[in-house]
Every structure is written in structure tokens, then in C-alpha cells.
Amino acid sequence: MAIRTVVWGENIHETTNAIVRGIYPEGMHTTIANALNVDPAISATTATL
Numbered sequence: 001m002a003i004r005t006v007v008w009g010e011n012i013h014e015t016t017n018a019i020v021r022g023i024y025p026e027g028m029h030t031t032i033a034n035a036l037n038v039d040p041a042i043s044a045t046t047a048t049l
Helices: 018-023 028-036
Strands: 003-009 042-048
Touching: 003 028, 028 042
Parallel strands: 003 042
Antiparallel strands: none
């Protein structure tokens, strides 16, 4: 059974700061979820405001 988790992102910095947007084009929350999903024991999804 996988650990299910939601990575919450306010999606503010990615939309207002060009430097952050360049580093995290899909958002910080997506980068974190993708890293967690490397582990087959974790099922991470994302949610934003």
C-alpha cells in the first residue's frame, strides 16, 4: 500500500518571479511531487490555489 500525499502550492512565486519560474517552470509543488514519486511506496499529487 502506497503512502498517498498531496503537495500543496500557492503558486505565487512561480507566477510573479521570473527567476523562480525559470527554475520551477511547472511549479515548486510539481518538482517536489515528482521527487516523491520516484519512491514506489509514495503516491504524490499536487494542488494549488
